[in-house]
Structures are given as C-alpha cells and as structure tokens.
Amino acid sequence: MHATPELVVMLTYDDLTIEDAHRVFERCKDTKARMWGFKEEPLPLPQMKELFSYMKECGKETSLEVVAYTEPECLAGAEMALECGCDMLMGTVFFDSVNDLCLQEGLKYLPFVGEVSERPSILEGTLENMVSQAREYLAKGAYGIDLLGYRYTGDAVSLNREFVARVDAPVCLAGSVDSYKRLDEIKEVRPWSFTIGSAFFDHRFGDDIAEQIDDVCAYMCS
Secondary structure, three states, X not given: OOOXXXXXXXXXXXXXXXXXXXXXXXXXXXXXXXXXXXXXXXXXXXXXXXXHHHHHHOOOEEEEEEOOOOHHHHHHHHHHHHHOOOOEEEEOOOOHHHHXXXXXXXXXXXXXXXXXXXXXXXXXXXXXXXXXXXXXXXXXXXXOEEEOHHHEOOXXXXXXXXXXHHOOOOEEEOOOOOOHHHHHXXXXXXXXXXXXXXXXXXXXXXXXXXHHHHHHHHHHHO
C-alpha cells in the first residue's frame, strides 16, 4: 500500500480520448497532477505523439491505457505506446508477447486482471482469480496491475480493499472514480494510483476542470 494514492488524469470520456485533449491539457498543465494519460482511440497517431511529447516537455509521467482484448490488438497498443514515448502501458489483457515487448523496451506494463469486456469496460470474475493472475503477471516482469475496481459487477469496495492488500505491487484503480465517497474509499485502501477521466468532464468534483484536478489532488493529501 502507498501513503498517498496519486491521481492519473485521463483525457477521456467513456473510455475514448476526448477530441480536444490537447486544448484541455494546455489549460490544466500547471495543476498539481503529475501523471497524465488517455486511450488508444480515436485520436490519429500523429496527434497522440504530439500530445504525449508535449506532456513530457511539461514534466509529466505519461500513460496510454489500451482497451483491447485480443493479442493482435493488445500488441498493437503496446507498439503505439512505444511510438508515443509513453512511460507506461496500462490495460490490455495480459499476453506474453506484450509483456516481452515491454520488458525489452523498458516500458512499464500494468495489464488488466479478471474478465474484462465491453467499452466502457466492465470487470467480472473472482477475487482469488484476480490475485492469482496478478501474481503470475508480476512474476513474469509486469510493473503493476490495472484494476477496474469500480467497474466490477460484484462488491467493488471489498474487491479493491482485498486486492490491494494482497498484491504487493503498484496497483492503479482505474475507471468510474466519480465521487468524494469513492475518494475516501481510495484513501482508506491506499493503492499506488487511481484514474479520473469522465467524472471531470461531468463536473463531479466542481465546475472548472483545472480546479477539479487541484481539488482532488489536495483532498487526497488531506
């Protein structure tokens, strides 16, 4: 567990990158958030590369989260993350080919666990199976785990608590963090990080997006 879970701002809505991602980042680049990312769809690759490059120039740690479930799609997502110069590849179903590429190229890999499907993603499966998967992936060299805790069809609060307690590695709680109640739960569970995307654009934490980001960062440190 980590003392202060860190916010990863995702420039996404319903698991798709927003069209004006560059403009939003420009407005919010001086907020307290250090970690930023977006999805593999639908921005053209040149725009993705330009935005990730600019994020890096601004001192941000960058993530591409790939919502893909077949090996060719997952491998293509990893190659895209590498071409964009990202620090981390989040998401994808775990495949040895993806993991091997990430290890070879020094890309931090945080794959999904459980039974993930649809877009926006939903998570099914048992805690025991997810923990077993996580330990297997970590033993093979994965950097951490992308847990879609609040997309779980079962008891999300219990899953998040037990999974983070039992998996000794960076865990990012990704998806559907949309209230201060859930921020309180995350503060109690203390994963490595968590993502917020759609909730900022739905104004779940206030009106102005930059102010929301800073308010969430401050709240997590309080």
